[in-house]
Amino acid sequence: MKSYLLVAVILFVVFFNSCNNYSKQDVFHGLNLDPVNDSLTLPGNFGLVVVSEGVGKARHIYVRDNGDIYVNLESKVEDSSLVALRDTNGDGWAEDVKYFDNYRGTGIAIDGNYLYASSRTEVFRYTFDGNELLPNLNKDTLISGFEAKSNHHPKGFTFDKLGHIYVNVGSPSNACMEQFRTPNSLGKDPCPELEFNAGIWKFNKNKINQTQQIDGIKYATGIRNAMALDWSEANGGLYAISHGRDQLNTLWPGQWTDEENAELPSEEFFKVDEGDDFGWPYCYHDRFQNKKVLAPEYGGDGKIIGRCEDVKEPLIGFPAHWAPMDLLFYTGDMFPERYKNGAFIAFHGSWNRAPLEQKGHRVVFVPFKDGKLATDKWEDFAVGFPHTEHVTGSSRPKYRPIGLAQGPDGSLYIADSRVGKIWRIIYMGK
Amino acid sequence: MKLFLRNTRCRILCMGFVMFFIAGCRNENSKIHSTDITVEKKNAKIETPEYLEGKKYFNQYCMACHMQDGMGVPGMNPPLVKTSWVLGDKARLIGVVLNGLSGDIEINGELYSNSMGSFATLEDKEIALVLSYVRQSFGNDAGPVTQEEVAKVRASIK
Numbered sequence: 001m002k003s004y005l006l007v008a009v010i011l012f013v014v015f016f017n018s019c020n021n022y023s024k025q026d027v028f029h030g031l032n033l034d035p036v037n038d039s040l041t042l043p044g045n046f047g048l049v050v051v052s053e054g055v056g057k058a059r060h061i062y063v064r065d066n067g068d069i070y071v072n073l074e075s076k077v078e079d080s081s082l083v084a085l086r087d088t089n090g091d092g093w094a095e096d097v098k099y100f101d102n103y104r105g106t107g108i109a110i111d112g113n114y115l116y117a118s119s120r121t122e123v124f125r126y127t128f129d130g131n132e133l134l135p136n137l138n139k140d141t142l143i144s145g146f147e148a149k150s151n152h153h154p155k156g157f158t159f160d161k162l163g164h165i166y167v168n169v170g171s172p173s174n175a176c177m178e179q180f181r182t183p184n185s186l187g188k189d190p191c192p193e194l195e196f197n198a199g200i201w202k203f204n205k206n207k208i209n210q211t212q213q214i215d216g217i218k219y220a221t222g223i224r225n226a227m228a229l230d231w232s233e234a235n236g237g238l239y240a241i242s243h244g245r246d247q248l249n250t251l252w253p254g255q256w257t258d259e260e261n262a263e264l265p266s267e268e269f270f271k272v273d274e275g276d277d278f279g280w281p282y283c284y285h286d287r288f289q290n291k292k293v294l295a296p297e298y299g300g301d302g303k304i305i306g307r308c309e310d311v312k313e314p315l316i317g318f319p320a321h322w323a324p325m326d327l328l329f330y331t332g333d334m335f336p337e338r339y340k341n342g343a344f345i346a347f348h349g350s351w352n353r354a355p356l357e358q359k360g361h362r363v364v365f366v367p368f369k370d371g372k373l374a375t376d377k378w379e380d381f382a383v384g385f386p387h388t389e390h391v392t393g394s395s396r397p398k399y400r401p402i403g404l405a406q407g408p409d410g411s412l413y414i415a416d417s418r419v420g421k422i423w424r425i426i427y428m429g430k
Numbered sequence: 431m432k433l434f435l436r437n438t439r440c441r442i443l444c445m446g447f448v449m450f451f452i453a454g455c456r457n458e459n460s461k462i463h464s465t466d467i468t469v470e471k472k473n474a475k476i477e478t479p480e481y482l483e484g485k486k487y488f489n490q491y492c493m494a495c496h497m498q499d500g501m502g503v504p505g506m507n508p509p510l511v512k513t514s515w516v517l518g519d520k521a522r523l524i525g526v527v528l529n530g531l532s533g534d535i536e537i538n539g540e541l542y543s544n545s546m547g548s549f550a551t552l553e554d555k556e557i558a559l560v561l562s563y564v565r566q567s568f569g570n571d572a573g574p575v576t577q578e579e580v581a582k583v584r585a586s587i588k
Contacts, residue, residue, distance in 0.1 A: 074541075075541060104541075150533055150543040150544060179548065180545060180548075181546070182548060182549075182551070246494075250490070250494045253490070351495075351507070352494060354493055354498060392499070393499040394497055394502070395499075417504070
């Protein structure tokens with residue numbers, strides 16, 4: 001009998017120890033922390049709360065000053081493509097989830113009493129009457145007239161403090177080739193796509209019914225696709241991170257190896273000032289030479305600089321094809337002092353490294369100090385998203401980080417593009 | 431002795447439970463590998479010289495966007511698996527390779543928006559081989575595309 005009791009105890013202990021990682025709940029300031037950080041790896045003393053298991057294929061995310069969360073979706077859920085979430089009991093999990101409006105876009109942000117959200121071709125503005133979760137759905141069209149295109153369509157945007165909104169208008173092509181993504185096709189010269197694409201456009205954030213053609217100011221050009229952009233008052237203006245070019249190997253067979261294609265062309269992190277030209281499509285940034293070189297579509301061989309001599313260089317060239325999707329300068333008080341005014345970047349993870357392993361699915365941190373880069377080094381902040389190690393297929397990862405937002409308490413929110421999972425990162429060291 | 435045996439049995443039973451729970455609680459990464467192996471095994475059955483030549487063209491021209499596993503890139507480049515674009519009307523499939531494709535397409539409820547360039551510079555035979563490879567790979571099991579079928583579609587475009 002005694003030994004049966006012993007067996008029962010052992011079984012209980014075995015059961016408890018082998019699975020308790022997945023059932024235990026820690027609580028911090030009322031928030032239900034995930035005891036294993038949902039399998040993500042974060043720096044020490046950071047913890048994580050799961051806000052939602054999935055709202056639909058998320059793009060950008062924004063958190064209102066009352067803690068309500070807004071997400072723009074790439075595909076429709078309940079015939080809607082925007083979603084609002086509210087945590088009604090302070091445990092971190094969003095119980096109240098409401099879908100609204102109906103277009104598939106990317107950008108979303110709140111400024112004053114207005115919610116701004118972008119489709120592929122417009123930026124809309126909604127008004128909050130008070131503290132309600134959903135804004136008034138009679139929206140205004142703030143900006144229209146962006147060219148409809150299937151590549152690089154995301155209209156990420158941000159605001160300055162002087163009443164302007166800055167909108168990313170990506171390039172319709174990879175490298176402005178005469179024949180779209182066709183091996184050995186030369187580039188159009190000059191590239192006509194630059195007139196209304198491949199740059200950042202500036203508008204009045206308070207004037208409705210603007211068009212890109214009439215009201216837009218081309219703030220900076222030669223940017224292939226910088227849907228990740230943010231204004232940093234402390235660091236003197238607009239910053240963006242652009243997706244570098246694809247397919248050196250397959251478009252220029254024999255000139256570049258698979259490894260060179262997978263590693264050379266940087267994802268470029270820029271300080272963007274009015275009038276800047278970053279050189280696309282004529283130039284790309286080589287991460288190892290750490291300079292802009294002439295693109296093969298315009299006679300480049302990987303070494304010739306030529307007309308790229310005078311284009312503006314990036315602050316940092318990140319590894320090729322990691323796909324920067326969102327940029328956020330941290331202004332909160334929750335995280336340690338060294339994070340203040342530094343940049344978080346959400347990398348979606350690559351596809352154009354094939355046949356090599358895909359890489360890059362992570363959120364990184366770039367420290368800033370005294371209004372500029374603290375060093376040229378960056379560091380991993382959130383890594384270990386499931387099914388991202390040793391995969392060659394881009395559809396394998398279970399989650400891919402795509403959107404970043406800062407909560408009123410200084411929490412960092414991360415949204416995922418596969419199912420729209422939302423994590424809230426908190427610092428517990430204080 | 432009896433007690434010893436019983437204890438041993440207990441230990442074995444406990445270890446069994448431990449294994450069971452470890453298996454139940456481990457992360458799902460291991461499952462992916464087993465899927466990969468299944469796909470490779472399935473393909474191994476049909477590796478004729480034509481199939482291997484089609485695979486060579488696929489790796490050269492298609493894999494960069496559609497991926498080695500034919501599953502594409504979410505939201506961007508469509509999968510080539512279990513879709514009527516690949517398994518259905520051969521003339522439409524040949525047309526996509528010759529003309530390229532732009533605009534959103536929907537496959538199994540997901541939208542894919544990247545444009546594809548034209549591959550009309552490839553020879554009829556090369557297109558036939560690569561499409562036959564695609565129709566017989568990644569779990570697909572459809573009949574081959576012939577050089578004549580490609581020529582016919584090409585002629586109708588001109």
